[in-house]
């Protein structure tokens with residue numbers, strides 16, 4: 001099994017370790033990516049970006065390509081179906097952004113995307129998809145990667161053949177989420193397909209699905225021999241998992257959980273960055289979900305969690321967190337009497 005310190009490559013892009021932050025629509029903006037970066041993952045993805053919206057230079061979509069100077073290495077993900085607009089979108093990312101890798105979404109299961117024959121629908125049309133990807137790869141200088149599911153449904157698990165074809169036309173790495181499109185996000189991810197794709201391909205394979213604790217990351221690397229593990233939902237409210245996985249994979253060190261103060265300082269920082277990026281109204285609305293994830297599992301946090309889902313200002317957030325910290329400190333000193 002590769003060790004966490006082993007550097008690896010996607011095309012000519014160096015990746016420092018085996019932990020990858022998954023693309024998540026509505027989540028993976030520069031603020032969230034910045035928070036994740038502070039725990040030193042090897043690679044981070046953006047959320048998916050519409051090829052057509054990029055092609056038409058939609059203002060809101062162009063903002064999705066913004067990135068901080070230290071946001072490297074970054075895979076920027078596009079989704080679409082038509083060769084011409086996918087090539088144009090890839091060219092835009094290649095020449096007009098500082099991203100390191102161009103990733104194509106072949107995993108999104110939502111109806112709106114499937115109706116447009118994009119996302120995981122592409123797995124149903126191997127011939128078109130491979131022909132389209134050949135054009136995309138040839139149109140750009142940056143490495144092109146793909147993120148796919150194991151297939152569209154249980155009768156059509158074609159990830160191995162599709163991955164082999166994509167490798168043959170120059171795709172430089174593939175992330176495999178161990179579910180079919182029909183499963184959406186339900187059931188358990190089937191990692192055996194990640195192993196099969198790894199055995200069938202020479203390019204790096206990134207395993208994805210259901211990594212929630214450090215032992216999951218280690219088990220996926222051991223069971224599938226994948227080159228890196230990609231974590232999505234496990235990082236919501238718990239970006240510490242990145243550093244915990246790194247330390248554990250390096251020398252089986254278990255890093256301590258963050259203290260309440262550390263946790264809340266990160267919540268404040270995340271909120272601050274979101275507000276800077278989107279303004280306080282939108283930023284705090286987006287922060288509600290994150291804040292609730294950050295306090296999940298804390299003792300007697302039910303009321304706090306409820307209050308956090310309604311915050312509208314940074315000051316409100318700060319006050320709620322401070323009150324909870326005081327309450328916990330009081331309880332602790334009471335316990336010590």
Ligand SMILES: Cc1cc2nc3c(=O)[nH]c(=O)nc-3n(C[C@H](O)[C@H](O)[C@H](O)COP(=O)(O)O)c2cc1C
Pocket residue numbers: 022023024025026027046047048077105106107108147177208209210211230231232233234
């Ligand atoms: C809210 C949310 C948004 C997502 N958006 C994307 C996306 O934009 N592109 C993509 O390839 N996958 C997307 N995914 C899928 C994740 O990248 C990942 O494949 C999936 O959540 C399984 O990994 P996990 O069990 O570690 O969460 C999304 C998942 C979630 C929960």
